[in-house]
Amino acid sequence: MKQTKHMLLGNVAWSIESTMNNPALFDGLRRGQDPKVLWIGCSDSRVPAEIITKRAPGDLFVYRNIANLVSGSDDSSTSVLEYAIQFLKVDDIIVCGHYGCDGVKAALLAPSGLPHVARRISPISALAIEHGRELSRYRTGDEQANRLAELNVIEQVDAIRSHPIVRNASYQPAIHGWIFRVHDGRIKVLTSDEHHLENVA
Numbered sequence: 001m002k003q004t005k006h007m008l009l010g011n012v013a014w015s016i017e018s019t020m021n022n023p024a025l026f027d028g029l030r031r032g033q034d035p036k037v038l039w040i041g042c043s044d045s046r047v048p049a050e051i052i053t054k055r056a057p058g059d060l061f062v063y064r065n066i067a068n069l070v071s072g073s074d075d076s077s078t079s080v081l082e083y084a085i086q087f088l089k090v091d092d093i094i095v096c097g098h099y100g101c102d103g104v105k106a107a108l109l110a111p112s113g114l115p116h117v118a119r120r121i122s123p124i125s126a127l128a129i130e131h132g133r134e135l136s137r138y139r140t141g142d143e144q145a146n147r148l149a150e151l152n153v154i155e156q157v158d159a160i161r162s163h164p165i166v167r168n169a170s171y172q173p174a175i176h177g178w179i180f181r182v183h184d185g186r187i188k189v190l191t192s193d194e195h196h197l198e199n200v201a
Helices: 003-021 025-030 075-088 102-109 115-120 122-130 141-162
Strands: 037-042 060-065 092-098 174-181 186-192
Touching (some): 003 025, 037 075, 060 075, 102 115, 102 122, 115 122, 122 141, 141 174, 141 186
Parallel strands (some): 037 060, 037 092, 092 174
16 A cells, blocks of 8 residues: 555544544634744654644644754745744744754765755855864764754754844744754753753753
8 A cells, every 4th residue: 555545544543533532623723823832843754843742733833944944045934933923923932953864964974966955954064164173073973963963953043043033023932942862752952041941851
């Protein structure tokens, strides 16, 4: 049976189970969305935002791209920020990267044959050069990539904090930098506007 057929059958099962667990769910979704969290994550199939945070449909406004990048020159990420802040008025913005990120690894290797990917991840390549001395202290390429993934999350958090849409907003959402550990499914807090928040990992 084709994968898409399995997906459609899975959707039917999910719909039935969701209705049994929460009969009001779909009536609420029909009336519109009111998420309080903007999630900016990686497109990697191993990091589904709602599943790893145990959130329900409607809880998160999700934007995913290769290596969870935010750029003021990119209409896609800028429009997401604009909508999340000016219309949805989210309370929190989370940038969540992950260890073992292929986009970050590619930024270290300068991939050939993938010009669009290379252009997209060029800011991470520049970040690797900027932090070259620190990264050189790590023994393996995987360790370097994992540290660069952390640095990239922090860089994106800083980019959001300085973004005109955020700076000029009528209120200031809390901004958080997280990273997902694919080896055990836990989230590590790298930076947070909630200074009292402790790393639960």
